Amino acid sequence: MAKIIVTYDQPKDQEGFEKHYHEVHIPLVQKVPNLKGAEVHRVLQSMYTDEKLYLIAELQFESPEVLTQALATPEFQEVQGDVKNLVAYLNKPPVVAIVD
Structure with missing residues (x-):
C-alpha cells in the first residue's frame, strides 16, 4: 500500500474552499486511475x-x-493543476506527503 496524504490548514475563505473542494477537486481526484481508496478527515x-x-x-x-x-x-496532472484554484481559498498551500 502507498498513500498520498494532504493536509490543509484552516482556509481564509471556508465557504469557497468547501464548495470548490467538494464540487470540483474531489470529482477530479475520483478520476485518477488505479486509485484504491480516498478518505477526507475533518480535523477536530x-x-x-x-x-x-x-x-x-x-x-x-x-x-x-x-x-x-x-x-x-x-488525470492526476489535472488534480495538481486544480490545487492552484484551491490555494486561492487558503492562507498557504497544502502539505503533501507520499508514504508507504
Whole structure:
C-alpha cells in the first residue's frame, strides 16, 4: 500500500474552499486511475503544533509503483493543476506527503 496524504490548514475563505473542494477537486481526484481508496478527515483538534489543521485527505494505491504511475497520468496532472484554484481559498498551500 502507498498513500498520498494532504493536509490543509484552516482556509481564509471556508465557504469557497468547501464548495470548490467538494464540487470540483474531489470529482477530479475520483478520476485518477488505479486509485484504491480516498478518505477526507475533518480535523477536530491538533496537538503539539501551532498549525490550524482543517482537513487531512488520504489517497490510497496498491503499491508505490502504482502510485508513481498514477502521478504521471493526465488525470492526476489535472488534480495538481486544480490545487492552484484551491490555494486561492487558503492562507498557504497544502502539505503533501507520499508514504508507504
